[in-house]
Amino acid sequence: MRDTFVITLNAGQESFLCGEDDTVLAAMLRQRRGHLRCGCFGGGCGICKMRIVSGAYHQIKPMSRAHISEAEQAEGLALLCCIAPRGDMVLSRVDGNYE
Amino acid sequence: MGFNKTLRPGLVQIRVLDLDKTLHFYKEILGLNEVCRSSDGLRVCLKAYDEFDHHSVTLRLASEAGLDYVAFKVNSPEELERIKDEVVAFGYRIDVIPPEYDQPGFGKRYAFTISTGHRFQIYSDVKLADQTPMIHNPDIWTEPPRGMRATRMDHFLLYGPNIAEAERFCKEVFGMYAPEVCNTVDGNRLAVWLTGSNKPHDLAFVEYPKPGKIHHLGFYLNDWTDIGNAADWIAVNRLKLDVGPTRHAITRGLTIYFWEPSGNRIEVYAGGYSAYPDHPQRVWDSDQLGRGLFYYSGEMVPSFLEIVT
Ligand code: FES
Numbered sequence: 383m384r385d386t387f388v389i390t391l392n393a394g395q396e397s398f399l400c401g402e403d404d405t406v407l408a409a410m411l412r413q414r415r416g417h418l419r420c421g422c423f424g425g426g427c428g429i430c431k432m433r434i435v436s437g438a439y440h441q442i443k444p445m446s447r448a449h450i451s452e453a454e455q456a457e458g459l460a461l462l463c464c465i466a467p468r469g470d471m472v473l474s475r476v477d478g479n480y481e
Numbered sequence: 482m483g484f485n486k487t488l489r490p491g492l493v494q495i496r497v498l499d500l501d502k503t504l505h506f507y508k509e510i511l512g513l514n515e516v517c518r519s520s521d522g523l524r525v526c527l528k529a530y531d532e533f534d535h536h537s538v539t540l541r542l543a544s545e546a547g548l549d550y551v552a553f554k555v556n557s558p559e560e561l562e563r564i565k566d567e568v569v570a571f572g573y574r575i576d577v578i579p580p581e582y583d584q585p586g587f588g589k590r591y592a593f594t595i596s597t598g599h600r601f602q603i604y605s606d607v608k609l610a611d612q613t614p615m616i617h618n619p620d621i622w623t624e625p626p627r628g629m630r631a632t633r634m635d636h637f638l639l640y641g642p643n644i645a646e647a648e649r650f651c652k653e654v655f656g657m658y659a660p661e662v663c664n665t666v667d668g669n670r671l672a673v674w675l676t677g678s679n680k681p682h683d684l685a686f687v688e689y690p691k692p693g694k695i696h697h698l699g700f701y702l703n704d705w706t707d708i709g710n711a712a713d714w715i716a717v718n719r720l721k722l723d724v725g726p727t728r729h730a731i732t733r734g735l736t737i738y739f740w741e742p743s744g745n746r747i748e749v750y751a752g753g754y755s756a757y758p759d760h761p762q763r764v765w766d767s768d769q770l771g772r773g774l775f776y777y778s779g780e781m782v783p784s785f786l787e788i789v790t
């Protein structure tokens with residue numbers, strides 16, 4: 383039985399569920415949360431960048447370094463189409479990625 | 482038809498984040514054939530079944546997605562030297578890439594950067610592929626086309642600053658013409674479609690502040706039936722669809738846009754009008770661009786214009 387985790391957005395105002403083998407972006411769009419613009423789902427366009435405030439994740443695809451440097455990733459930024467949760471997560475916005 | 486100096490875009494090198502997964506897409510889903518690999522295993526050369534030249538697409542494993550360069554085939558070694566001199570006279574610095582340097586089968590290439598920040602190359606000599614289309618009492622294919630059945634690498638849309646200069650360069654140095662353009666309300670170029678042949682576009686530009694970006698790489702399919710077949714392959718393989726199937730009013734092409742596994746946008750395209758340099762230019766106002774791009778819905782898809790790689 384696969385684990386499902388709670389992903390919280392916007393300082394607790396929104397949340398959605400994400401399975402351990404699902405990307406956070408796919409789960410977010412399916413449940414119509416976050417209002418992120420829709421991009422490539424391949425780690426290449428950078429449109430799904432968010433800050434991981436807390437929670438562990440597992441990177442399942444490479445992220446384009448044109449959009450997220452190693453330093454940025456180390457301080458908590460990630461491309462949501464490239465990660466799956468390892469536990470409950472809290473996310474916050476990065477400027478410019480919302481309609 | 483007498484072609485102008487530049488025959489066609491003949492080669493692109495694309496950066497990919499996951500070589501195995503992305504190569505699987507280009508081969509088994511888009512339907513290109515693998516031609517060769519670099520000895521370090523980091524680059525793979527591919528061609529479409531209906532192309533004659535050695536290869537047309539090279540994938541390079543990299544930490545960023547996007548475009549390394551595009552290369553145009555010109556119609557003779559003499560023309561290559563003449564165009565090279567004109568590139569210099571236009572004000573761009575030339576680098577010489579010796580034959581067989583990093584693209585097997587390719588002769589000498591000249592490389593330079595244009596105003597939009599893109600690396601362009603020109604060449605005249607390239608070996609024929611081992612498996613070309615038949616030429617004597619030819620059948621339509623030798624091996625059944627796979628997947629989306631892409632027949633050729635067709636065109637690309639590039640995003641960058643100062644497309645007015647890029648347009649002037651393509652016309653003055655490459656001998657191209659612009660069958661269609663799109664202008665803002667204050668009369669500036671927002672987009673231009675350019676060709677050196679009678680395809681409606683060999684390449685296109687959209688004005689954008691960041692240099693060197695690619696919006697999409699376009700592959701040619703035979704017809705509307707193959708566009709539907711491509712949509713089935715997108716759905717079955719859970720690829721991320723961007724827009725379509727629909728029709729462009731600009732170029733009249735039938736189209737689908739979607740994303741390959743490394744986040745480069747791909748278009749599969751069929752139809753399109755035959756362009757001629759003496760035909761009057763078609764002009765679009767930017768507030769009509771939604772209809773120009775997505776003729777059936779008539780509405781712009783914001784993410785389509787804004788998201789590039
Ligand atoms: S959607 Fe393009 S990088 Fe995530």
Ligand SMILES: [Fe+2]
Nearest residue numbers: 636638699748
């Ligand atoms: Fe296109």
